[in-house]
Amino acid sequence: MAITDDVLVVGGGLAACTAALSAAETGARVRLLAHKKSTLRQASGLVDVLGYAGGDGPFAEPYDGLDALSDDHPYHVVGEDGIRDGLRLFDEAVGDAYQGGHTDANALVMTHGGTMKPTARYPESVAPGLASSSGDMLLVGFESLTDFDAPVAADHLAAANVPFSVRGVTVEFPKSFRSDAKVTRFAKALDRDESVSGGTVRSDLADAIAAELDGETRVGFPAMLGDDHDDEVRDELADRLGVPVFEVPTGPPSLLGLKLEDMLFDALDEAGVRISTGNPAVDFETEDGRIETVIVDQKHRMTPYEADQIVLATGGLVGKGLDSDREHITEPVFGCHVPHPEDRYDWSEPEAFGDHAFARFGVVPDDELRPTDEDGAVQFENLRAAGGVVGGADVAREKSASGVSLATGAVAGRLAGEEATQ
């Protein structure tokens, strides 16, 4: 015996969650099998689809750039319908917490480095900071939160010729914590409106910023404005300052990423998806070209999981869905074929932000997202791939990481679910 389901999704990030939600829609019994805490925690919480391709961009709409992508790009496997289906699943999962679904257009969202990122969906707390919104901007950073240097970010934005004035100031947070305090500690202090000498965290913070305000009509903070009571925190600050406040997405562990993780896992629960986390899939057993069993290393002891259909959504090189040594790139769970130049000096370019070959490494999908071998033949009848493990996209340069995950997740999950419930 083994723990048995119709569809087993291996992975815990955006692609895996989307694949599981999509498969569950077909009526299949689905299990998500994730190793560590979701990589969504490390992510900005922004959902990009396509900003740049073939030397062009930023595109007004992600769909404008599809033709400029190379033929082996995953978007050409799933098509515009696949992308739209991925976004639909996302919108349904997160509800009002995200904006951007009202239009096909990209929004320009500010990053913590002060660049503008073309983005299809963004948390509502980010919305007042869009480049397309008018109004001069004050960015606020804190000595003790080194992730976000407000004056530097403001200078970057100004240098990009944004159509408003922007200024950055560094203030002291009303309450002092240990020097390496985490972003969640700041959020908690605002959530609870902890008292400090002379008032509370929220009121003192508002006072400190009011003293800096010089005609700006919106104020941006690193994403730390409350966790459980974030609406309340933003409302109170906006109220006290008399202008809207917004959050700038930050690096890991990112509060917006943590919140997105919670929302997606809640959506999985809602959809009846079963979840097993904490241990890696390490091996598998096959019969007649099909994967029968996935073996999970459950703290040194092996546990078999069985399913009719499998979706591989373990991520790319960064997410450890792909492994590398000095000579080879491998997909460690099922040993799927990952083409790469023999000479590893051809894997990358001399420039740090160059057109690196490694960025597009990944499994080569057939038109049903099944990984193929060197000869282009389907490797396993019942295995599909989604997200960063799929090759052909340079998601960092294209600003397409979330979109590729959503679209391939939606399609791989649906096909797996349909196959399993036939």
Added chain:
Amino acid sequence: MSDAESPTNPNLSPGAQTDDFEAVEVFSESTDMDLRPGADNCYKCTACDVSCPVAEVDDEFPGPKFQGPEQWRLKRKDDAAVDDSIMSCSNCMRCDDACPSGVPLSQMHNTARGEYVEEEMDKLSREYIRNRILANYGTLAQLGSMFPRLTNAIMGNSVVQQINEKVLGITAEREFPDFATQTFREWWNERGGPKVRSEEKRVAYFHGCYSNYNTPEVGKAMVRVFESFGYEVVVPKQRCSGTPMFANGMLEDAKRAAGINVENFSGLLNEGYDIIASCTSCSMSLRQEYPELFDIDGIKDVSKHTYEALEYLRIHEDLESEVRTSSVEDQAFAYHAPCHARNQGLDRQAVELFRELDGVEIEDVGDSCSGISGTYGWKEEKYDKSMQIGADMFDHMDHAQGDVGMTECPTCSMQMEHGTGYDIKHPLQLLEEAVV
């Protein structure tokens, strides 16, 4: 331009480089545990700190990133002692699961704590004596359960509780758990051992201290459930799994107990037995901490063959069908997943399974730590923090439909009962009701 920036240098073609490459041993071949690769994997993302329940309520606690990789680097220098904040780590092991980079955080914490206790802590101090007593709960319980009624009366006496707090630093806020009038092992011997014999289906039960001395009904449920599925159950002699010893840095005590446990269980593996635990901290210890911390003959085999009870049946039997076709009297549970169950990937199995059981409403009360973490919440100076950590869970339990709690961990169950007044059941007890 450095060589690294000029990879096209023909003298450095990759072939030539790898052919001539010879690994050099940079570090001495010491037999001490070398955790350097783990420390080097840390890129300071602080994902572990964000997941740490102690750091969440204790602004002074530097968090797992410091306790693990940072402290490890610091103490490589001869003059740096282990920081005393290591004693505030509750060993919930949540950081292991949070790290995206495979840093063996809990292993680092356990070794650092062991070193601190061995080298820094005054062996005559109240803290050391108190911790030693708490860590050796099994020994204490063995004495207490010789005269269970008398011990219960004494330990429940508020004067004794005050003395415990004043003299030993064991909080007077908690009710000491009652000892059963008949231990699990006494029951087992009285019934004459196994009722089912099988060559094919055999399990060796690691009951641990708590279900032996305090909640034998959990052990009895385990035996009856497994026998109903046709398993031969044996109950080898055993010591504490070591969990409270790790958490108090008593690694020598833990190693001694581990040696006895490994010896008594590993021999059974060849005869086709698998090891079953009903406490998720016991199974965690046998599976992860034993092979990580000790080098004992057979310890890896023990690790590879240890299961939590429900998990074993999910893998080896069609437990789901069995449960789906059963029914029990109407009852509703507020289920809490212990941190150690979480790390073994078992945090959702009870809810997943019992949702299918006719008559049962079961609800997960959220992913917060219960706060007691074994002996942590028994310490006078940690009690308030322990209750602060548990506040979320108490709140969710209050809001849950069920007014009976459920969990696999004995100390989580103490905390659940202490914070809400609910009765607490072990999943095996409900399973017994359903299938036996």
